[in-house]
Amino acid sequence: MAVGPVSASAPGPVAAALKDAVISAALTALLLVPLVGLRATEQGGGPLILTTRFGLVAIFGLIVGVLRFVLLLTIWHPARAKPGRTGPALFNGLGDRLAPVLKPAFFGILLVYPLLAVLGSGGLGPSRYWVDLGIYILTYVMLGWGLNIVVGLAGLLDLGYVAFYAVGAYTFALLSTSIPVSDFFAGALGADFWKAWSFWVCLPISGILAALWGVILGFPVLRLRGDYLAIVTLAFGEIIRLVLINWVDLTNGGAGISSIPPITFFGIPFTNSDGGFASLFGLTFDPMHRNIFLYFVILALAALTALATVRLRRMPVGRAWEALREDEIACRSLGINTTLTKLTAFSIGAMFGGFAGAFFAVRIRFVSPESFTFMESAVILAIVVLGGMGSQMGVAMSAILLIGGMEMLRNLTFLKSPWLLGPDFDPSLYRMLIFGFAMVAVMAWRPRGLVSGRLATIFLKHRKKVSGDLVAEGHG
């Protein structure tokens, strides 16, 4: 696993690989013995006892050893010629041919997805799971695209992105359940106005407030170097969460805010009454109408994020972001105001996080600080990193792969068979484990992302790898 390169000249590749494999297997087993082989188990209310699982350790050691042996004789074989991989895409030729139709096809599929879900599952009711899954994934696609502006385009590592998500969610939750605000609108525009319109009024407010917080938090810290910035944004994310927990008068603390009014079809409620959506459009009432509408709302929000990003990339400020990502010192010497440029990226990213937060609050109709932990930031960051920082399609693909893939893993019941992983196997436990591993692996093997690589938007004569690929440590 972690043993130096094997020289081909020594006793022969097979013997060397075997030796390497044995060492790796032994090392893996040694690393796993204390924490996997032995387990401190609770028994009732009494003291902890030790249980052992040495068989599992042996299996993992064997897997690593065999894998390493096979890899050393095939892919990592010293005599094997390196494949001439030129571009950053996973399947170059295929990628080039598919690229022009990929984006329209992608959006087309997203548009008809609810229809497919309804037809595929045979009715509105049974399609609920699939539509909800679509909403869930698209929320992460949108969050990924929002963070992509900050991390992928401007190269600012933001570990507190979930703070802006929380600001958006709480802005909407507090305003929509606030009695004074409701009374104010009841006096001016009718008793039911605020209940019907609160989401549509609060959506822009949530985004603007999140952007404002982005400016407030970003202004002092954006002069810091990359990893300091990451830690400070992490600290801000945690501060906001702790304030949400402890400021009970405003936020109701850890209990959260419930009974948030549901989404309406631009003022028309999704109810089974006379003025409701179903009766107005002459449909039979079904609670799924609201879910499908929610799907299209998040699709529109995500598309807005994507569109805004694409347009911004072609504007001077977007070009400045990309330049900043590659070489900050060069930017400064060319007269770009780096703090202001970073601030725009930070606050625009925050704004989209705020929109997504408001949507989250109206979908779940309940917000609590538990939804906005560091792990949530880490999931969004993992999506951006694995998708390839700066690449829109890459981020979307990785969100679908990571969030949807994990959800699918839950459905694989055969994994729970007693001879494989046991009936109490819970894939959601392994979710973050896999994300963490994937982040490390991608950085080591394909630092430009699994799905796609980032290239400069503008180029001179021909598109080539950006300089950042070739920049050694200590620069930029």
Place this chain on the structure above:
Amino acid sequence: MDIFLQQLINGLTLGSIYGLIAIGYTMVFGIIGMVNFAHGDVFMVSTFTALIAFLLLTTVLGITSIFLVLAIVLVVAMAFTGLVSWSIERVAYRPLRGSFRLAPMISAIGMSILLSNFVQVAQGPRNKALPPILPDVIVVWDSGSYQVTLAYKQILIMVVTAVLLFGFWWLVQKTPLGRAQRACEQDRKMAALLGVDVDRTISLTFIIGAALAAVAGVLYLSYYGVVNFADGFVPGVKAFTAAVLGGIGSLPGAVIGGLLIGLIETFWSAYFSIEYKDVAAFSILAITLVFMPQGLLGRPEVEKV
């Protein structure tokens, strides 16, 4: 006065633990210029190693002498945590030297998530509690209504920390390894040209930092008696705050920063509000980085082009 004295004792105890973790951050930052985000979780792994070793020694092998048990646990935890940290450096950080700016940081974040969730899966998500170790206390001062106490384990923590810090200082200042380390810190390329094995030095730095974190882990376990897979995050960030406050890259700074953070945290909890103690620590981190990035004892950073 009596409460003040008690908080001073508690703060210094907590600060010793933070200081030991902070050294790992500051050493790694000094030598390869990266924030080893996974260090807090390495500390958490060490607390679990210590828990397992403790259970193994007391329940399976039946050793009754608590000092013997603690000594063995300390050695086992230091060795194993050093091995873990060495593997992490080999697998997650070494291949990234020369990659783009954010790569090591992202890899470290991934490693941190991986470690904490690995422990969650392997050991379960619930708190693991031990019966109290060394529960006896000495009454230092009795004001009638309030007794200021000094627990044996607090003495243990301060003594172990002081001894180890002295040993560590000797290692860095007086041995060839320490010289190689300081050389790499100043200029890695030049050190390599002069025959210092840079890779080995970096590996050893990671091992030493992890061993010190393991000491902190054993002390943390014996002090609180409870460990959880998520315990790496907040102490990790606080220890990083300590390293930044003391001046990142400076070893005495890390210790002073650790003691300061420990004192600030306990006094804040005692006199202001216990709910906002983490907010206080995180705010100190942000304020220090924004207004005084070189910290108390650090050198101002010069950006070379």
